């Protein structure tokens with residue numbers, strides 16, 4: 001089978017689905033009825049049967065400029081034919097230096113330095129390690145505690161799951177990092193259901209950081225990491241004033257504030273980063289995904305000038321200042337993909353396009369209020385979470401059925417728990433927004449009719 005050719009017709013299925021241990025997937029269920037994708041272009045995937053599926057989740061929140069952008073494809077091809085690989089330890093490429101400078105110029109505040117990784121999980125572990133190294137180099141090595149948040153998602157490394165707050169991602173993996181603690185999640189169905197944009201209620205939840213600081217003593221805390229809004233846990237938005245208050249408390253006690261912008265970075269809210277949108281600048285920012293439009297794995301940690309200078313200047317001249325890095329940090333193909341991606345974002349005005357479409361998106365997704373089982377709808381930028389009432393005793397089952405039925409109807413959505421999450425490429429148009437929302441509406445109604453009929457039988 002020639003995998004390099006565009007697929008316009010049905011392709012044969014692989015003979016063996018057994019060997020690939022699929023990530024975050026119900027392997028047995030999937031393999032009994034696989035959903036195989038063979039190509040993609042702009043807003044659509046093509047399945048192995050030759051069906052088109054509208055991608056309402058930008059892959060995994062990463063393909064912000066749409067699939068297979070010719071500019072990005074061409075940059076990767078050209079780079080592969082010029083310099084396939086070169087280490088970033090004790091040598092470098094012009095592409096990496098140029099990219100770091102370009103990213104730093106985009107970032108808010110004094111986030112002037114960029115450490116390259118290959119994924120969001122690596123970015124998170126890198127930022128947590130930098131936080132510890134920073135305090136140690138200032139003679140405050142007693143600051144070792146890392147504070148995350150319940151229902152937070154920071155990838156799957158041991159650092160990320162330790163500060164993360166999704167129990168399914170933690171329970172099988174022992175005690176993880178010691179010395180972590182968690183803020184409460186910010187979402188409340190009781191107070192904030194159907195808020196449009198940032199909810200009014202809940203800024204006081206940031207005060208829990210004072211409680212945690214008092215419990216452990218502020219001098220033991222190195223950093224606080226939160227997603228500006230929690231994506232993977234089902235689109236949980238920060239209440240008005242909440243992030244500002246976290247920033248104040250961190251400043252009072254000398255905690256570094258890390259924003260995990262792995263999904264919020266690169267235009268998802270209509271601004272380069274969520275920190276820009278909320279007007280709060282962290283001390284570090286973790287990114288990945290949209291940095292290359294998902295085309296080549298890459299992540300980046302943005303650190304403030306103060307953090308960088310402290311660690312670099314306190315080490316003796318001629319020694320490695322931070323014993324950390326990856327074989328593929330600043331991989332040439334990823335750098336090329338990222339440069340082209342940033343060009344596309346800029347030239348096609350995709351962040352502005354996101355901001356301009358956001359009100360239409362908001363009205364469209366909120367039109368699902370009153371549909372069967374819908375108990376909350378949340379939105380910001382081009383993101384929406386639609387929370388369903390779960391089937392008693394069978395959490396996730398209802399939302400997953402919506403996912404399967406939407407896929408059969410030609411729309412790809414994501415689910416987490418009983419929440420449907422939508423995060424389309426920023427190139428989506430109004431007709432495609434309507435198609436997505438109408439398909440979800442039709443699916444919910446059809447499931448409700450079926451369940452009424454089943455109850456009557």
Ligand SMILES: Cc1ncc(COP(=O)(O)O)c(C=O)c1O
Pocket residue numbers: 060118119120121122124153154155156227231232260261262263288289
């Ligand atoms: C906020 C956040 N942090 C970290 C990650 C992990 O990224 P990756 O899957 O690239 O390791 C994700 C992935 O969805 C994320 O949403």
